[in-house]
Amino acid sequence: MFGRLFLLRGSTNHGRALIFDSRATSLHDSVILGGPDEPFAFDANAATLEYLTAGCAEYGDVWAIPPTGGSDSATGGGGLPIWVLNDPEAIHHVLTKRQPDYGKGVGFERVKMLLGDGLIVSDGSHWKGRRRMLQPAFARPSVGAMRGLVDECIENRAHLWEEHAASGEPLDVSDEANRLGLRIILRAIFGEDLALLDDRPGGNPFNLVVDTHERDLMFAMRFRQLWPVVREMIEQRRSRAGGGAPPRDFLGLYMAARDRDSGDALDMDGLVDELMTLLVAGHETTAATLAWAWSLLARHPEIQNELRAEVRREAALPPGEAKSELTLKVIHETLRLYPPVWMFTRQALKDDTLAGRPIPAGTQILLSPFLLHRRADLWEEPEAFRPERFTAAGAPAHRAAYIPFSSGPRRCAGDVFALNTAVQEISWGVSRYHLTTPTPEAPRLDPGVNLRSLEPIRLFVHHAPS
Numbered sequence: 001m002f003g004r005l006f007l008l009r010g011s012t013n014h015g016r017a018l019i020f021d022s023r024a025t026s027l028h029d030s031v032i033l034g035g036p037d038e039p040f041a042f043d044a045n046a047a048t049l050e051y052l053t054a055g056c057a058e059y060g061d062v063w064a065i066p067p068t069g070g071s072d073s074a075t076g077g078g079g080l081p082i083w084v085l086n087d088p089e090a091i092h093h094v095l096t097k098r099q100p101d102y103g104k105g106v107g108f109e110r111v112k113m114l115l116g117d118g119l120i121v122s123d124g125s126h127w128k129g130r131r132r133m134l135q136p137a138f139a140r141p142s143v144g145a146m147r148g149l150v151d152e153c154i155e156n157r158a159h160l161w162e163e164h165a166a167s168g169e170p171l172d173v174s175d176e177a178n179r180l181g182l183r184i185i186l187r188a189i190f191g192e193d194l195a196l197l198d199d200r201p202g203g204n205p206f207n208l209v210v211d212t213h214e215r216d217l218m219f220a221m222r223f224r225q226l227w228p229v230v231r232e233m234i235e236q237r238r239s240r241a242g243g244g245a246p247p248r249d250f251l252g253l254y255m256a257a258r259d260r261d262s263g264d265a266l267d268m269d270g271l272v273d274e275l276m277t278l279l280v281a282g283h284e285t286t287a288a289t290l291a292w293a294w295s296l297l298a299r300h301p302e303i304q305n306e307l308r309a310e311v312r313r314e315a316a317l318p319p320g321e322a323k324s325e326l327t328l329k330v331i332h333e334t335l336r337l338y339p340p341v342w343m344f345t346r347q348a349l350k351d352d353t354l355a356g357r358p359i360p361a362g363t364q365i366l367l368s369p370f371l372l373h374r375r376a377d378l379w380e381e382p383e384a385f386r387p388e389r390f391t392a393a394g395a396p397a398h399r400a401a402y403i404p405f406s407s408g409p410r411r412c413a414g415d416v417f418a419l420n421t422a423v424q425e426i427s428w429g430v431s432r433y434h435l436t437t438p439t440p441e442a443p444r445l446d447p448g449v450n451l452r453s454l455e456p457i458r459l460f461v462h463h464a465p466s
């Protein structure tokens with residue numbers, strides 16, 4: 001594809017290189033972009049975060065990684081350079097303005113093997129019909145009705161916090177957020193039927209998600225064994241379905257959903273894939289957010305105190321009137337600093353012009369909310385934890401520069417559920433306890449599929465002063 005390449009370094013902003021193909025005759029043959037000379041096999045790992053950080057520092061906010069020429073997914077495939085975007089306008093173009101022209105890309109291929117045609121991995125008209133069909137399940141009234149079950153799950157783990165407050169032993173909040181997060185998402189999916197899973201011989205088979213830290217092939221194989229379990233849960237629910245209103249959990253809402261055009265319900269495979277999508281998309285993301293929020297609050301006792309004052313002030317208000325403004329700002333600032341989905345991909349489906357340059361169909365695109373959220377020219381003191389930079393609605397000065405839930409039509413469907421849950425968990429914890437950290441340093445990053453901490457986050461739990 002590429003003929004002779006001329007590299008002119010340092011001639012533009014950011015010391016960017018210009019790459020010209022001397023035989024360029026069409027859009028497919030010419031790319032004018034800076035970037036390194038060597039290919040790089042990116043993956044969801046620390047080496048890639050390091051590589052992208054260095055690349056953005058050297059080449060600026062739109063650059064390209066040369067192709068290897070192979071069709072291997074990790075290297076992009078198709079012999080085209082992989083574009084790296086760290087520019088809010090260019091990202092807005094891809095995710096929102098021209099969303100139908102950009103598919104999910106290579107980063108979702110492995111997940112696709114697992115989740116089939118589930119919302120998070122599907123594209124085109126299939127995705128569009130599904131999203132329209134399932135959207136009501138994520139609307140405020142539906143997820144608002146799940147508040148009670150979230151509170152129950154939180155209360156069920158209260159004993160653990162109390163034990164740690166009494167013993168003085170640090171609490172592993174990473175593990176705790178993980179276990180509570182699993183209970184919440186399973187309860188949101190299966191409602192009261194969760195008891196059927198808990199009562200199975202050998203315990204709840206979904207516990208493997210929190211009992212295994214590795215995310216290797218062995219895990220994937222064991223995870224896949226959960227599909228028949230979900231199938232059984234659906235069959236049991238169907239066999240009990242009477243004339244009354246269906247339960248308002250995701251299983252009930254998804255079973256009741258109908259395609260707008262055909263009037264069809266989801267078939268068994270569709271239901272299983274969509275319910276497993278909820279688990280995959282909603283569990284570790286929410287758990288990581290909570291763990292990071294606890295860590296940040298422990299490192300910022302003054303904000304923790306302010307938060308406690310807000311929660312206690314609003315506890316006296318009639319139900320539904322609490323605004324939780326500071327709590328929401330704390331969550332947004334946590335998601336800015338530690339976006340669980342720290343990197344994702346897109347693929348150009350058509351020739352287009354992006355950031356003023358021609359981008360050929362087939363080009364893979366990498367973008368990283370983590371890097372975008374820490375751009376020093378867009379965020380004052382980007383490394384600092386300053387919740388007041390947000391409004392409660394999560395709008396910073398430069399809206400397009402904040403994308404923890406992605407943006408545009410493919411924005412996270414569960415964002416309201418995730419934010420509500422985080423508000424409930426933080427409000428519960430901070431109103432009763434004060435957290436302190438044995439180590440003032442920020443935990444080290446483990447940028448895997450989700451952005452977690454390398455070591456468990458262990459914090460001291462004290463009874464909060466009344």
Ligand code: HEM
Nearest residue numbers: 119120281282285286289341404405406410412413414418
């Ligand atoms: C803090 C927690 C969460 C974060 C940071 C997060 C982030 C994201 C991101 C970045 C995407 C889009 C990826 C892309 O554009 O390629 C996404 C999609 C999605 N998320 Fe979330 N998520 C969270 C929680 C949840 C929860 C709790 C649920 C379910 C209850 C959920 C369900 C989904 C679904 C179904 C999609 C696919 C939407 C579509 O493509 O139509 N997420 N999420």
